[in-house]
Amino acid sequence: MSATPTRPRTILHADMDAFFVSVELRRRPELVGLPVVVGGTGNRGVVAAASYEARRFGVHSALPSAIARRRCPHAVFLPGDHAHYGEVSRQVRAILDRYTPLVEPLSLDEAFLDVSGALGLFGDGPVIGHRIRDEIAAELGLGCSVGVASNKFVAKLASVEAKPVAHRDRVEPGEGVTAVERGREQEFLDPLPVRRLWGVGPATLEKLSRIGVSSVRDLRLLDRVVLEHALGANLARHLAELSVGSDDRPVEVDREAKSIGHEETYPVDKHTPAEVHRELVRLADAVARRMRDQGVAARTWQLKVRFAGFTTITRSITTADHVDRAAEIVDLVAPALEAIDPTPGVRLLGLSGSGLGPPSTQLSFDDLDPSVADATGATDALDAIRRRFGEGAIGPASTVVAGRSQVVRRGAQQWGPDLDDPPPWDRDRG
Incomplete structure (x- = not known):
């Protein structure tokens, strides 16, 4: 800045x-x-x-x-x-x-x-x-x-x-509209609590409190050496710039997504390999569908597993090609999931793809294999059916329960499960 x-x-x-x-x-x-x-x-x-x-x-x-x-x-x-x-x-x-x-x-x-x-x-x-x-x-x-x-930071x-x-x-x-006139940014910023600055979380706030900083004005007037000693050079420089309202970032019209993913917290913990594999298939199907809708694919795939005791494990797999088909994603990620013991109880499972780019289209010997062409055609057909009849009209066979495909819908589970009762396919667990 x-x-x-x-x-x-x-x-x-x-x-x-x-x-x-x-x-x-x-x-x-x-x-x-x-x-x-x-x-x-x-x-x-x-x-x-x-x-x-x-x-x-x-x-x-x-x-x-x-x-x-x-x-x-x-x-x-x-x-x-x-x-x-x-x-x-x-x-x-x-x-x-x-x-x-x-x-x-x-x-x-x-x-x-x-x-x-x-x-x-x-x-x-x-x-x-x-x-x-x-x-x-x-x-x-x-x-x-x-x-x-006059800039994004002060406007926010x-x-x-x-x-x-x-x-x-x-x-x-509230006032509805608050305007900070150009040249009066410091007058607006100084009385604000320092916790309002970007980058001041609970840990940083505690460190600032120890050195007597509670307002933006306190921060602005603090000797830079003291601030760097308390926070480190990079964070100290960042906060010092914000304390004087320095921000020259332009408004970015086209902000490309850096990753696409989904995670779910379950009302009832998953304890068996079969259960967590089924959830992986559901997540891969949902994330792959979103990627195809946006015309992108991913090279790096991250698996997130959180257990009942809130211990969290992540695994990352990077491939040479950009992948956007659910079956390929499952093949890449399943070995990492299979190496994790679910018996303590899996509370949350997440899957995300990053390193986004156009789907890999380079011709290889695999393209001569009819099964590869069939897989591509099946994916296209699946997308077409969902566009016409809705997301729940069709899905991976392993996710079909009582005649219904338990597909992941975008935004579902974003804030955790809505009910504490187990879903129908888990009720046989007693």
Whole structure:
């Protein structure tokens, strides 16, 4: 990061307010004003989003659902619906695109916008921020907070200041749009708690507290030698730059995924090789399908196994070719999984592919083998059937239970299992 931007910018950070909860409340208006939690509803789940009424009781995203229930026993817990949130996110994105082609999505519910070239057409940054908020509210019935600043870092911090605040006894409405004028970044940053800076997690916060740093101003005025001694040279340099609002990163319109994967936490632990192999087949089928949809394949595959006691093992396999077919992925990863004893109880299984690139198409002697051509044709046929009849219409034979294919759906299990009862194919375990 350099201290001086190459040209003046007006950056917006648009962040939806309690997005998943707000989307659910459109479908369940009778729950408006109640403490509502969206995420994994089972004891092994985590909170994806909490209404501001639930936040009054200390419930927040990433909190284990079991703890959230203890903190707010009267909260209404709803399972997440990733597909629906994705559709609403696309509607929000369409509104953002009206103001600039320079939109960088960070997740389903937040994005950066560079509106530097749109000021003459729509007004200054705060005016555009209010217009975006008004249109999202009018067309989608959702709340959005917007930060406006000369760079991405300060704009993101400003959007937090614009949000509603949950106090123990009330929910205080936010400003909606918070703008930091160019040249007044330091005035805005100095009073903020140092934990708000990117890279300050619990461990770093504790180290800073030991040397008397609690605010951004404390950090900015601290001798660099002292900071480097406490944190190391790289982190010290990073935080020192942030403390003066230094950030020259442009808004990146095309952010390519570095990896594609999926993981699931199970309501009932898996204890046998057959069980975990079946789950590997399901995960490989889902990840391969997503890769083909995006026209990419992976060279490196990582397996993640978490046991009942939260011990986690990872294994990585790299191949010369870019792979995007489930059967090939299983062949690559299965030996690593078979070498891991599942009898202590597998709580979570994950699979991800990285080193993304176009699928390998180099002609080899294998291409003369009819079975290889048949496999490619079968994969194409499977994709076509799912596009026409839905994801659950067909799947690997080993995942079919009671006549239904137990395929992985994108977004499923993102926040843990929704029910503590075992799924039908596990109920025979007693």
